[in-house]
Amino acid sequence: xxxxxxxxxxPKGCRIKxxxxxxxxxxxxxxxxxxxxxxxxxxxxSPCRILTSSIPVEGTKDKRMLPIRSSSPIPRDKLLHCMExxxxxxxxxxxxxxxxxxIKNILGTGIDMIACRTMR
Amino acid sequence: MKTRxxxxxxxxxxxxxxxxxxxxxxxxxxxxxxxERDAYPGGxxxxxxxxxxxLKYFNxxxxxxxxxxxxxxxxxxxxxxxxxxTMAIHINQDVLTCVNTDGVLKIEAGAIILAMGCRExxxxxxxxxxxxxxxxxxxxxxxxxxxxxxxxxxxxxxxxGSGDIGMIMARRMTLEGVKVKAVxxxxxxxxxxxxxxxxxxxxxxxxxxxxxxxxxxxxxxxVESVTIAPVDSNRNPILEKSQIITCDTLLLSVGxxxxxxxxxxxxxxxxxxxxxxxVNQYMQTLRPNIFSCGNVLHVNDLVxxxxxxxxxxxxxxxxxxxxxxxxxxxxxTVAGENINYxxxxxxxxxxxxxxxxxxxxxVPGHDVILVAQSGDNMLARxxxxxxxxxxxxxxxxxxxxxxxxxxxxxxxxxxxxxx
Numbered sequence: 418x419x420x421x422x423x424x425x426x427x428p429k430g431c432r433i434k435x436x437x438x439x440x441x442x443x444x445x446x447x448x449x450x451x452x453x454x455x456x457x458x459x460x461x462x463s464p465c466r467i468l469t470s471s472i473p474v475e476g477t478k479d480k481r482m483l484p485i486r487s488s489s490p491i492p493r494d495k496l497l498h499c500m501e502x503x504x505x506x507x508x509x510x511x512x513x514x515x516x517x518x519x520i521k522n523i524l525g526t527g528i529d530m531i532a533c534r535t536m537r
Numbered sequence: 538m539k540t541r542x543x544x545x546x547x548x549x550x551x552x553x554x555x556x557x558x559x560x561x562x563x564x565x566x567x568x569x570x571x572x573e574r575d576a577y578p579g580g581x582x583x584x585x586x587x588x589x590x591x592l593k594y595f596n597x598x599x600x601x602x603x604x605x606x607x608x609x610x611x612x613x614x615x616x617x618x619x620x621x622x623t624m625a626i627h628i629n630q631d632v633l634t635c636v637n638t639d640g641v642l643k644i645e646a647g648a649i650i651l652a653m654g655c656r657e658x659x660x661x662x663x664x665x666x667x668x669x670x671x672x673x674x675x676x677x678x679x680x681x682x683x684x685x686x687x688x689x690x691x692x693x694x695x696x697x698g699s700g701d702i703g704m705i706m707a708r709r710m711t712l713e714g715v716k717v718k719a720v721x722x723x724x725x726x727x728x729x730x731x732x733x734x735x736x737x738x739x740x741x742x743x744x745x746x747x748x749x750x751x752x753x754x755x756x757x758x759x760v761e762s763v764t765i766a767p768v769d770s771n772r773n774p775i776l777e778k779s780q781i782i783t784c785d786t787l788l789l790s791v792g793x794x795x796x797x798x799x800x801x802x803x804x805x806x807x808x809x810x811x812x813x814x815x816v817n818q819y820m821q822t823l824r825p826n827i828f829s830c831g832n833v834l835h836v837n838d839l840v841x842x843x844x845x846x847x848x849x850x851x852x853x854x855x856x857x858x859x860x861x862x863x864x865x866x867x868x869x870t871v872a873g874e875n876i877n878y879x880x881x882x883x884x885x886x887x888x889x890x891x892x893x894x895x896x897x898x899x900v901p902g903h904d905v906i907l908v909a910q911s912g913d914n915m916l917a918r919x920x921x922x923x924x925x926x927x928x929x930x931x932x933x934x935x936x937x938x939x940x941x942x943x944x945x946x947x948x949x950x951x952x953x954x955x956x
Contacts, residue, residue, distance in 0.1 A: 423731060423734070423739070425730075425732035425736070429903065429922040429923035430731045464740075466740070469588060470712065471586055471683075471684045471685070471687065473687055479577075481577070482684060482685055482686065484586040484600060484602045484684065485586075486586070486588065486600050493740060496712065500712045500713070500714075504713075504714075515606060533600045533602040533606075534602040534603075535606070
């Protein structure tokens with residue numbers, strides 16, 4: 418399998434070619450620097466992203482939605498599945514603390530969805 | 538009508554205003570007051586729930602609300618006072634007039650800091666033909682509705698403009714189960730950051746159509762479709778190649794304009810290149826008691842830079858309010874080869890600090906040397922692999938070299954020979 422990965426480390430945006438099979442890299446070409454090799458390798462093997470969303474909160478004076486994020490990057494192919502669970506989540510608390518987990522171990526990834534704001 | 542006095546008054550509690558307030562306090566301003574029209578501090582950061590903030594300033598990646606919270610906590614520890622739900626409406630010399638539910642408030646201040654941020658360009662700014670149905674939003678409005686108020690603005694969306702907010706909303710709406718049919722960009726290159734194209738569009742297979750624009754909108758009560766067409770090298774649409782995309786919503790991410798209506802009431806001169814005030818390295822406008830920082834000064838692409846500008850303005854305003862801000866001969870900074878604008882626009886030569894100059898290039902380029910020079914004197918120089926109009930560049934003039942400045946400072950982005 419061969420993939421073209423646009424490097425996002427610097428504005429140059431090298432189009433790095435990575436070839437490999439089953440998470441094993443055989444060849445990397447067209448990179449501009451070492452950082453690009455690292456980036457392209459991790460993107461090829463397992464692209465992960467921080468997932469963010471916002472959920473309704475009841476019981477606080479603050480009527481805004483609560484912004485949340487994953488405590489660490491989640492594999493990209495699981496993002497939409499995680500959203501299904503997030504969409505069903507609503508919390509009812511008088512106080513939400515910054516970085517308090519609101520969904521623990523989402524989809525068995527070992528990653529929590531945590532609050533990005535304190536709400537009272 | 539009520540009146541009060543303070544050392545430094547700041548309009549806006551977004552990243553620029555918060556950083557300014559903290560810096561003013563840290564530089565021993567006695568009373569620091571922020572005027573905020575919203576009910577909460579943090580400004581637009583509160584709706585920017587995506588990560589990517591703080592990489593430069595904190596050396597870690599934060600979401601908008603997390604980035605804001607660090608400054609909110611610090612400002613409150615320093616006893617910065619904020620008047621929420623209060624609109625600043627007029628400046629007359631050293632008096633800032635505000636209104637809220639208590640009526641009119643006049644604040645006499647030793648220094649005024651403008652930190653109002655910017656507004657999005659709208660359909661009216663673009664003059665897109667077609668009917669005028671519901672379902673046309675600026676990307677930032679859709680972002681606020683979605684992330685803070687919990688309302689999805691549509692089911693099938695087309696986004697005009699490849700600005701960062703548009704691309705970030707493309708991802709956000711996709712995650713919420715909305716179909717984003719295309720992002721349409723009139724220029725032959727991306728307006729926002731490459732990182733956002735990769736992580737917001739490519740990750741979800743959202744098509745980006747460069748050199749295309751919207752030539753028609755249909756729908757009576759609600760948007761039913763948009764017509765897109767490729768454009769020629771003069772950006773004129775080629776109508777015979779147009780195609781119709783059905784959708785119920787159009788988001789516009791077509792640029793930002795500094796919100797300087799208040800500045801104009803205070804007779805702060807606004808310059809065309811940035812649509813913001815002209816400032817020196819202290820963020821001091823041509824009205825010496827008025828300072829300007831963040832997106833009201835010029836539209837930044839990173840909040841980290843906005844915070845830095847806020848800090849400078851806060852420090853300088855604190856010094857000014859007690860008559861300690863250095864004064865002296867000023868020389869202009871000039872946009873030279875392939876440079877769109879430079880900020881600050883003026884430099885006080887008697888400074889004893891390094892000076893950071895921010896600028897944008899006009900057209901993208903690879904392997905470029907950025908130089909700041911005064912006559913034949915080289916003041917700063919940096920090689921870079923790539924430049925893009927979407928990404929602000931900077932050069933720092935070391936304080937030892939300030940004596941080499943003649944009658945002006947010119948910034949050039951010079952293309953080197955291909956390696």
